[in-house]
């Protein structure tokens with residue numbers, strides 16, 4: 255076993271979400287502040303108790319965004335001993351590890367996402383969204399005029415991986431279809447979801463082709479939204495209003511792929527496999543004990559890759575496995591007859607939050623506070639968020 | 655200055671193509687185009703909020719609206735630029751850049767030029783007032799000494 259500094263000593267005590275919408279006409283910062291205020295109020299703490307912030311984005315100084323520099327001033331938080339920006343699933347792990355290490359006692363995570371101008375004609379007609387792209391910063395040139403750099407931080411290699419996966423394992427699109435239908439079924443029961451209509455397997459196969467073989471229902475839905483979480487020590491959490499949801503173990507992941515994603519490693523060597531292995535080397539909770547499973551669904555192939563990476567089935571067998579674990583009446587997955595998957599609808603139905611809403615849903619389920627959508631007796635949740643190519647997370651949460 | 659008529663969002667984006675306009679700061683630039691200097695203010699507790707935020711950092715009210723400032727303040731700190739950021743640029747007559755603390759609130763500072771004053775005469779805590787200068791066919795806020803008034807402290 256590798257060292258596990260979490261081991262239930264750190265807990266999520268606050269969760270806050272902004273509204274989700276296709277066009278909320280608000281800044282990243284505005285959405286982030288709404289989620290942050292809700293998370294801090296949900297935690298039942300004074301804002302000055304926050305001494306660590308993980309903001310959104312890849313650079314600390316981004317204006318108009320919800321980075322730590324903007325957030326701390328805008329929330330009126332006086333002193334932090336730890337600050338950082340992050341995105342996708344790793345932001346949560348950064349903040350949890352800052353609390354575990356003692357760099358701060360109570361960390362606020364704020365993650366904001368917007369419908370970017372490249373995502374549709376209507377988004378591109380909005381001058382505010384065009385400005386987001388013009389002044390956005392992912393730390394270098396992405397593509398530009400050199401076609402050979404087109405797959406630097408691109409979604410297109412995921413489509414190529416779908417094709418390669420089906421070729422290598424002589425399989426079809428069943429696995430992707432079941433994942434898409436599952437998420438849309440759950441989304442239809444989530445009032446916050448942008449996509450309220452469930453879809454059928456037939457709808458999935460008939461949907462618009464985007465990057466062959468990737469179809470529109472394989473892709474998460476771009477929205478304007480924000481999620482925020484408050485993490486502190488489990489000791490402190492016991493004095494706060496909600497049942498603590500503890501970080502049992504976590505891992506990040508990196509490979510030698512590099513920033514040109516055509517240099518990706520083999521299917522079972524990508525970053526999700528590394529993160530999953532890192533988690534299993536640290537977690538005393540094993541896969542059969544997982545009550546809720548939250549595989550990132552930026553594209554359906556993310557979720558299928560994670561499903562195989564954590565070990566639910568052998569590589570290439572996701573289609574058969576999901577078919578065998580399909581609840582036809584409810585149109586949802588029940589892995590090994592029980593474990594439900596992405597109970598809020600994920601990015602495919604609730605909307606694209608870079609996976610941050612997976613953490614929010616997991617915490618609310620483990621608190622037992624999801625009302626009509628509550629999964630009875632859920633005590634453990636496995637969350638895998640991020641990219642095949644860079645910094646995915648693997649996190650085991652548990653409640654007592 | 656040109657008369658732009660009713661200034662809609664698209665016009666503000668046209669006027670300030672190299673500014674990162676957001677839903678939180680666009681009213682500031684719309685007002686600049688009308689030769690007004692506005693700062694966001696909390697309608698619940700009265701706090702002036704700068705940089706432009708949609709929510710009050712003191713009381714967390716979302717009732718935040720831009721309000722025109724009096725235009726009076728004093729020089730909190732300043733420097734004289736002999737060079738542009740381009741390291742190849744030639745030394746030139748110094749350009750003063752000053753953080754003007756506005757009288758509306760302690761710590762509320764607006765970065766601006768000091769004009770109608772020799773650079774060597776600028777002092778810390780010197781009282782200044784808002785004026786406007788034309789640069790690139792647009793009018794921009796600047797601050798100038800108030801005739802008859804010096805600084806209320808030695809520079």
Ligand SMILES: [Zn+2]
Pocket residue numbers: 696697698699700701710711712713714715
């Ligand atoms: Zn206020």
